Amino acid sequence: QKEVEQNSGPLSVPEGAIASLNCTYSDRGSQSFFWYRQYSGKSPELIMSIYSNGDKEDGRFTAQLNKASQYVSLLIRDSQPSDSATYLCAVKASSGDKLTFGTGTRLAVRP
Amino acid sequence: DTGVSQDPRHKITKRGQNVTFRCDPISEHNRLYWYRQTLGQGPEFLTYFQNEAQLEKSRLLSDRFSAERPKGSFSTLEIQRTEQGDSAMYLCASSPRSGLHHEQYFGPGTRLTVT
Numbered sequence: 001q002k003e004v005e006q007n008s009g010p011l012s013v014p015e016g017a018i019a020s021l022n023c024t025y026s027d028r029g030s031q032s033f034f035w036y037r038q039y040s041g042k043s044p045e046l047i048m049s050i051y052s053n054g055d056k057e058d059g060r061f062t063a064q065l066n067k068a069s070q071y072v073s074l075l076i077r078d079s080q081p082s083d084s085a086t087y088l089c090a091v092k093a094s095s096g097d098k099l100t101f102g103t104g105t106r107l108a109v110r111p
Numbered sequence: 112d113t114g115v116s117q118d119p120r121h122k123i124t125k126r127g128q129n130v131t132f133r134c135d136p137i138s139e140h141n142r143l144y145w146y147r148q149t150l151g152q153g154p155e156f157l158t159y160f161q162n163e164a165q166l167e168k169s170r171l172l173s174d175r176f177s178a179e180r181p182k183g184s185f186s187t188l189e190i191q192r193t194e195q196g197d198s199a200m201y202l203c204a205s206s207p208r209s210g211l212h213h214e215q216y217f218g219p220g221t222r223l224t225v226t
Contacts, residue, residue: 004153008151031212032211032212032213034214034215036217042219043200043202043217043218043219043220044154044202044217045217046214046215046216046217049212049214051211051212088153088154090153092212092213096166096167097142097144097159097161097166097167097206097213098144098156098159098167098169099144099146099154099156099215100156101153101154101155102153103151103152103153104153
């Protein structure tokens with residue numbers, strides 16, 4: 001079992017729709033979870049962090065965390081073509097400071 | 112606020128040569144991380160520093176790899192006797208001293224091609 005799992009996609013949604021990206025993790029002791037956006041050929045950009053069970057909203061982005069199910073998700077409302085990118089889920093280890101990343105989900109927003 | 116900077120941005124080298132990359136973290140960030148990313152994969156952790164102390168090294172970091180952060184500011188990553196399998200994007204990130212969760216902010220990366 002991979003430590004952090006994401007569906008590689010591509011996930012294709014029409015402009016204006018809600019994009020839903022999912023991630024599961026194996027380290028039950030993890031406390032910190034992050035979503036990064038990565039455009040092709042660029043480095044990852046931090047867009048959301050979440051530490052407590054429930055929802056966290058920031059503009060068009062909502063991160064959801066369920067520690068009992070070891071599940072993190074990212075919702076993007078009113079998707080725009082500029083949201084087309086790979087979204088990386090990252091989990092901070094229960095001990096130490098390293099991040100473990102999933103392979104990323106490629107999102108394509110159709111105009 | 113100046114972000115994380117990395118130099119060079121691209122490096123092409125021949126197999127067997129040594130290369131060194133530099134990372135300058137965000138000002139006053141005391142933690143600095145190195146990751147490696149290959150096509151279609153997420154970044155993989157290599158090592159990290161708190162101030163000048165190297166606190167963790169991945170098993171991915173073979174004897175040919177060494178990292179330093181001598182004064183707790185910038186860091187260097189050296190790869191000796193490069194191999195074609197070392198071709199990747201090398202990413203540096205930094206995080207602030209305050210807070211519990213240490214959000215990591217990435218630099219633009221150094222793309223290494225070993226021919």
